[in-house]
Amino acid sequence: MNPVSSAMNRLLRFYYDGFRSMSWWGKRVWVIILIKLFVIFLILKLFFFQDFLSRKYSSDEQKSEYVLDQLINSK
């Protein structure tokens, strides 16, 4: 095995052993982390937090023009 593969193997083994021998609180917080990431990125980001300008305009020029209008169209 070449040195790079060997190092990669040791690294993977390090993480694998770490996760396997995790304590009760470690397992519990990982469950919470995964649920949280799912809610944040797959529910909130996709359905509620789309980028307002990117949703309305496809190019930076259009976005600039829109914001410029917002800045100057005041009383």
Add this chain to the structure above:
Amino acid sequence: MFDSVDLTLVDWSRAQFALTAIYHWLFVPLTLGLSFIIAIMETIYVKTGSEEWKRITRFWMTLFGINFAIGIATGIILEFEFGTNWSNYSWFVGDIFGAPLAIEGILAFFLESTFVAVMFFGWNKVSKKFHLASTWLVAVGANLSALWILVANAWMQNPVGMVFNPETARNEMVSFWKVLFNDVAVSKFLHTISSGFLLASMFVIGISAWYLLSKREYFLAKRSILIAGIFGLLSSLLVAYTGDTSAKTLSKAQPVKFAAFEALYEGKQNAGLVVLGVLKGSDKKIGEKEVNDFAFRIEIPGFLSLMTEGDKDSFVPGIKDLVNGNASRGILSVSEKIERGKKARDLLIEFKEAKQNNDSQKAEGISGMFREKKFIDDYFRYFGYAFLGKPEEVIPNVKTSFYTFHLMVMLGFYFILVFILALFFLYRGTLLKNKWFLWVALCSILLPYVAGELGWVLAEMGRQPWIIQDLMPVSAAVSQISSGTVITTFILFAVLFTVLLIAEISIMIKQIKLGPKY
């Protein structure tokens, strides 16, 4: 103001951002401070080879891990909100926010995927010294990660190091170093991280006090109080010092906010610092806003002048001077600033018309003006004033500013006293005899959280009406979306974060009750 601004939308967007930031800040400061306390404890373990110190280190590392894991990604929601609820602002700030937040993201990724893993998985697998280095790197990395966020926030308080490009409607960074070493950024960073150190020290002392009250883990508790007592005392003194430098900086960068801290309406020489005070309404007004009087106050004469200029005879402008102007002190009135802001905005209108008429020469000429120092200093720096209807709109909520500031400062002095007492009783060997103090220490765990949140309320509400000081009010920054969406996500966040908080507290309490099991 904008024709179509929906105040419900602005208020809900602000409330949502406040809710997210407040919850996020429940997790961050413990990470900032506890990482250093753990690193110090592990250093003692590596130096002495004592298994007891290893046990102490691993116990606090467990609590650090729970807090760190639950807090992960709660800050990312703030970035989502920028893009959705605050799109005008996000576009306007341009790369000023992008660069620091990108550095923070990269740093956090490498930190979390490597050194935190070594911290938790690496015991008995890597050398003691490599493990110790990883722990220190986590502590330094976590605090550096906070630096970039605070640099971005400081720019909102004191926008420097950029020019506005009318072509793109964005601010462009011209000096990274000016943004990084912005006076507000330096004092804010030091004040914020030292408050995190203080919070973690109180957390360690409070839990150790609980062990002593429960008559268990004496060695762990006393050694932890020693480390946290020294670290906490030094941190609380640093908090007081950096608070003082922050006040000096604010008096220059955000004088109205500074005057509101002290409810100082009439500027004066030999201005006193209010130690304790109660505000009441009055029949006096600035424009349509009521002026608050003191029903009662204790003040140190001349101290406010001394704090701001280092000379008790120096003049500290009051809210009236800053709103109405004070020619003898060289202070422009808000009305004048509104006129100057409107001139900058009129030039932007001319720029747009020139572009529409394909008059590229005129458009380029105007674009060049936005890069000229004289135009920036005389006009563009007041750009946000063009959005204001009345001069008194620049006055933040004085009662909120005054009470949050004074409560935060009082708590700061209380913490110094608690750390001194903890070290004193430990040194005299009388901690166990002074059960009242152990109860005080236990009950004080929550108070640094309160102080930290008050600090953020003060920083953000004191800056109102601005989202970017003098350049953009919050009402101009908001996206034109329905307030119903914002209300829905507000409720979702409130539920999500409350569940996370309950999860953290319950896991942590269970682990504390179990105690160190290594």
